[in-house]
Amino acid sequence: MTDGKDSWKAKLACVWGGELVSVLTSSILQMGFVWHITLTTNSASMLSLASLAGFLPLALFGTFAGAVVDRLPLRVTLVGADLFIAAVSAVVAVVSLTGALPVWVVMAALFVRAIGSSLHTPAFQALTPLVAPAEHLTRLAGVTQAVQSGGYILGTAIAAVIYPLWGLTAMIALDVAGALIATAAVLVARLNVGGAGQGTQAGEKDLGLAAQARALAAETADGYRVLRGYRGLFALLWCGFAFTLVFSPISALFPLMTLDHFGGTTGDAATAEIVFSVGMIAGSALLTATGGLKNRALTVVAATALYGVATLAAGLLDAGGFVAFLAMSFLMGLSSPFYSGPQTALMQEKVPPEYLGRVFGLYGAIMSWALPLGLAFSSVFADAVGAPAWFVGAGAAMALLAGVTWSIPAIRRIEE
Known part of the structure; x- marks a missing residue:
């Protein structure tokens, strides 16, 4: 290889x-x-x-x-x-x-x-x-x-x-x-x-268009069956779907937190986004240098918990806590590579090479559906409860999801 x-x-x-x-x-x-x-x-x-x-x-x-x-x-x-x-x-x-x-x-x-x-x-x-x-x-x-x-x-x-x-x-x-x-x-x-x-x-070159489409659908289904066969990876996939549902509204509400709750300017809103991105780069560098924890599933769970705690803490800040909000934004960004990087590496390592494209295509498609669902849900309720309350609820949900993820035996034993 x-x-x-x-x-x-x-x-x-x-x-x-x-x-x-x-x-x-x-x-x-x-x-x-x-x-x-x-x-x-x-x-x-x-x-x-x-x-x-x-x-x-x-x-x-x-x-x-x-x-x-x-x-x-x-x-x-x-x-x-x-x-x-x-x-x-x-x-x-x-x-x-x-x-x-x-x-x-x-x-x-x-x-x-x-x-x-x-x-x-x-x-x-x-x-x-x-x-x-x-x-x-x-x-x-x-x-x-x-x-x-x-x-x-x-x-x-x-x-x-x-x-x-x-x-x-x-x-x-x-x-x-x-x-x-x-x-x-x-x-x-x-x-x-x-x-x-x-x-x-x-x-299949001589097959008709309908037959080729059926063959493509069959190959896609094979990819799903292969992924489902790795119980730990399959469970991580759906935990990731739940995480994306909760996470997706947070990025959309970032400017509202800065402008409405903290009374900041558009420059302050841009600063928060930049600090989050700098945290992501720092997390990527740290993951590259250390490889994360020995058990990569535990790395994913720890990253989920850190993201949740930082989001929860950000929602609890009062109107004068913008500097602390920047610190929480950095921690959110820092945790992101430790969440996605080990999952990517686990799939790359465990899935047979001939199925990698299908597995990653399915993973990306499932996560893509989670994004609009989360945004649609938040558009209905976020205005009613306010951005800080949404941050608190989302942070608590992420922390709970971390515990649920680690409680699944197939995920705990994923390195075996």
Whole structure:
């Protein structure tokens, strides 16, 4: 599975370097789209619709995208997804050069770009265990968290400079360039992994479209059965679904806590977001250096508990506790990589390589459905109870979930 004592390090470094550039430029463009919709419509509902357009393909297509990933060599999927996303951006650039850019074009672009992401994400997550030795997977999961978090934070900051100076067209051009750089990095790395399902694919070339769709659905179902066979991983998946349900409204309520409860400014709200992101990078670095606790399931449980306690404490602060709120925001960010990194490493290590794409596709699709459900629930009740009370309730629920997670025997024995 590995091909040389040190060559795997060079391959991953090359691909991750391209990914960092791609995440950076994509983050710049995403912020540009958000600002374009905001300035054009001045509508909160349109921003919500834009968020829906960005996540819906992951929920709808992510389930089956993993089966496609397992059929093809990873370099084909990674390069194809990057070039597809770049092509969508190029079309938007052409439209923007002809005059005013309609909001519906931006919405459509967000939706279609997310289809490419639904293929790219499971392929990228499946890459590491196919290239690197198993004993390094948890630390490497910390590196991937740092690459993606760092690219997002830098992209958001750079977007604030580029948008007023050169506008959306320049951001689109950067995104196309970033996708091309990521493509070149994959080609230079000369990846020769994945594609375990090529034999099946070749045998189905003469089948009709309906038969191929049935075959794809059957392969997806096989991935679900494989995941269900690992009882500890399967239980962690649904505990993660419950965590995402509780967590998703918290990120949306962050600005309300700062502006309404603490009486802060938009600058203070941005500071809280930055502190959370810095905590994520610090957590990623710490996970990379230490690998977390020996029992990775215990690492996940401890991270859930820390996130819950920090959220609960943030909700209990009075109106003069903004500095303490920043400290709690840092702890929330710090715990995040210790929650997601070990889970990723466990799946990478235990799931057979030919099923990795399907398992990660299913995982991403299930988490994508949890996000809107949590946000929909909070939109009904958060205004009635207030952001601080919601933080208290969500924090208590997370702490309780940590206890429930650790009480499941299959999760406690997951390393066995």
